[in-house]
Amino acid sequence: MLRCTSGIGPAEHLGDMGIPVLQDTPVGENLQDHFGVFNNYLVPLHDSLLRVNRQPLYFIWEVLRYFLFGTGVLLAPVVQMAIFACTALLDKHGVPLEDKQPEINSVPDVEIMPLAYAQGLAQKDATRGGFSFLTVLLTPESKGSVRLRNIDPRAAPRIDFNYLSTLSDRMRMRHALRLVLRLARGLREQGYQLEPAEAPPLDAEVVGDDTLDRQITEQGCTTYHYTSTCALGSVVGNDLVVKGTRNLRVADASVFPEVPACHLQAPVVAVAEKCANMILSIH
Ligand SMILES: Cc1cc2nc3c(=O)[nH]c(=O)nc-3n(C[C@H](O)[C@H](O)[C@H](O)COP(=O)(O)OP(=O)(O)OC[C@H]3O[C@@H](n4cnc5c(N)ncnc54)[C@H](O)[C@@H]3O)c2cc1C
Incomplete structure (x- = not known):
């Protein structure tokens, strides 16, 4: 901004804001993010990281384990595994299509993260713990924007994420959520004590689009992977210099032409190292 x-x-x-234009360029357009939806469940307390909040003695024991032995749940990252899937290979109930093969070079378009933690209602049940699936659309088509609110550079910008604004994005998210319902039901069918707290019923076959859309509205959120508002090609050139300027470079997540289908820290570091090398090679 x-x-x-x-x-x-x-x-x-800029004209609307009364700011003289030095360079007409689409800074702030093309905003992308990985939109995510939580399905929250109640599970036995001993399987959930919420136990650390609920049982002070357990917490003290885990602190001791951490300092004395370097082990225990305090070493557990909230995200311990991730499931990647191609929604094009799922039917409308989230079941893999047997006669369809992935295309060469096709990338998964959804990521499902099982988390031994849940917010909301799961935190209100003192006897049980929380577990959630966070379902993320990795290759969104939807694009939003970041705009100035006023000419004060310290003012918070006006951000419109425009999540799931294309039919394809919404349908892929619904497919992925149905796959999640099947995973949750599979756990229950194997005898695991899992109960929906803020999640649709486990029956993926009968859950309608309207139920899934309500889940998307109520439990949808950013996963903090904002990108693409100074995209390579349109705003900056291959040397990361803003087009129409001489020495103004951008080296962060905003230069990706579209949001990469992965977590962003490593790609951002790669951009930063490339930028540093280019500057060093000039001077
Ligand atoms: C809560 C959270 C969890 C995440 N978890 C992961 C993860 O597990 N794995 C992963 O790969 N990615 C993760 N990400 C995403 C990843 O951290 C970001 O995509 C990445 O850091 C973006 O890099 P950036 O350089 O574009 O922006 P940033 O890392 O935000 O860097 C911007 C920098 O600019 C500084 N700055 C801002 N304004 C000014 C100013 N006016 N003057 C000077 N400096 C200024 C800020 O202090 C900051 O240091 C997470 C992000 C968040 C928010």
Whole structure:
């Protein structure tokens, strides 16, 4: 947004704000993110990281384990595994299509993260713990924008994520949520004591689109993977210099032309190292 208040941005928007245009460029457009939806369940307390909050003696024991032996749940990351799937290979109930093979070079378009933790209602039941599946759309088509609220560079910008605004994005999220319902039901059928707290009923075959859409509205959230508002090609060139300027470079998540289908820290570090090498090679 500093770029926009300095006159580098979409001419029409800068004009609306009364900012003289130095460079007309689509800074702030093309915003992407990995949109996620939680399905929250109640599970036995001893299987959930919420136990650390609920049982002070258990917490003290885990602190001791951590300091004395370097082991225990305090070493457990909230995300311990992830499931990657291609929604094109699932039918409308989330069941893999047997006659369909993945195309060469096709990337998974959804990520499902089982978490030994849950927010919301699961935290209100003192006797049980929380567990959730976080379902994330990795290759969204939907695009939003970041705009100035006013000309004060310290003012919070106006952000429109425009999540799931294409039919394909919404349908892929529904397919993925049905796969999650099948996973949850599979756990229950194997005897695990899992009960929906803030999640649709476990029966993926009978859950309608409206139920899934309600889940998306009530439990949808960012996964903090904002990208693409200074995209390579449109705003910056291959040297990461903002087009129309001489020495102004951008080296962060905003230069990805579209959000990568992965977690972003490693790609951002790669961009930063590439940028540093390019600057060193010039000077
Ligand atoms: C809660 C959370 C969890 C995440 N977990 C993961 C994960 O597990 N794995 C993963 O791969 N990715 C994860 N990410 C995503 C990843 O951290 C980001 O995609 C990545 O850090 C983006 O890098 P960036 O350089 O674009 O922005 P940032 O890392 O946000 O860097 C921007 C920097 O600019 C500084 N800054 C801002 N304004 C100014 C100013 N006016 N003047 C000077 N400096 C300024 C900020 O202090 C900050 O240091 C997570 C993100 C969040 C928020």
